Amino acid sequence: MNKTKVTIVSIFPKYSALWNYAFFLNNELSKNKNFEITFLDLYKDYQNKIVRAFALLRGISVKQSDVLICVAPLLSNTLKKSKSKLKILIAHDFYPITVGEGVSLFEKAIISQIYNNLDLADIILPVSDFCRREIIEKYQIQKEMQVLPGGIDHSVFKKLKITKQELREKYDLPKDKKILLHVGRDDKRKNFGFVLRLLKILKEEFFLVKVGNLSGDDKKFIENSSLKTRLTILKNLDEKKLCEIYNASDIFLFPSTYEGLGLPPIEAMACGLPVIAANNTGLKEVCTKESLTELNEEIWLEKIHKILKDSKTKNDMIQKGCRIAKRFDWKKYAKEIEKIINFNQLK
Secondary structure (H helix, E strand, O other): OOOEEEEEEEOOOOOOOHHHHHHHHHHHHOOOOEEEEEEOHHHHOOOHHHHHHHHHHHHOOOOOOEEEEOOOOOHHHHOOEEEEEOEEEEEEEOOOHOOOOOHHHHHHHHHHEEEEEEEEHHHHEOOOHHHHHHHHHHHHOOEEEEEOOOOOOOOOOOOOOHHHHHHHOOOOOOOOOOEEEEEEOOHHHHOHHHHHHHHHHOOOOOOEEOOOOOOOHHHHHHHHOOOOHEEEEEEOOOOOOOOHHHHHHEEEEEOOOEEEOOOHHHHHOOOOOOOOEEEHHHHHHHOOOOOEEEOOOOHHHHHHHHHHHHHHHHHHHHHHHHHHHHEEHHHHHHHHHHHHHHHHHOO
């Protein structure tokens, strides 16, 4: 019996959310003896912004296969270069087009042209119902769509046996403070400035850990507000280290203004951390109702204090969060993709 040739294409940095989709699909689908998987991990070839823009505009040529999986709408033009029998497109969000704050006109023009070719996919897999609705409203696409949320690696993201204090010592974090955590890029939509404003209001007993880069505005705010000694910035963490940081913290804050889905809150919940997240976009499909909170500083401050003072509230949030996190699993995700491939081969 001939094997089904499956090509997975990614052009995104290692450990980024989009790269994770490609990486874990490759890992899981490779276990199927009837599949022959090719993982094109192309980020290093297209790190230069101009080279990358032109590659995305013209589409990337890939070797002929039975199935082509592109892990983001930015790879839509790659679909037109393929003669694969089944073309699958994973769709995360359409922020650059629908909101666009912080996106240059040049970038927006390129992205608009690329996204207009979404319908070249045979099947589109939005990561949330919010994302599915955006596709229909913006592009009037009636093509087959199946909402399929991404996942996390539960063998990595979990409650560790090592104590908070031991982990804080390992990462040189204060043992006597309440640690707030934020994970995310320096995109405007991640709304890290909101977290900094909360830190400024909170007393000295609070310390902030930021995983990811800072924007210029964030750096200015930290400098002007004399917050340098009250936070630490960690970059380029692998998943094992990131899990340890989750386990070393007290509360995870995620005040994004827009998320197609939002994997960091899922990771945090799986690690036994209470989460406070913005009540909007794809986050409504990820977080517990107790976690979802209007973007109002006073309400967030009140919730932070309540979690730390009321053990029942805290434990309820942790338990519900752990249950929800179990729904999001890369193994389950890959199994659904496998079903889609097998079903379409029988057509």
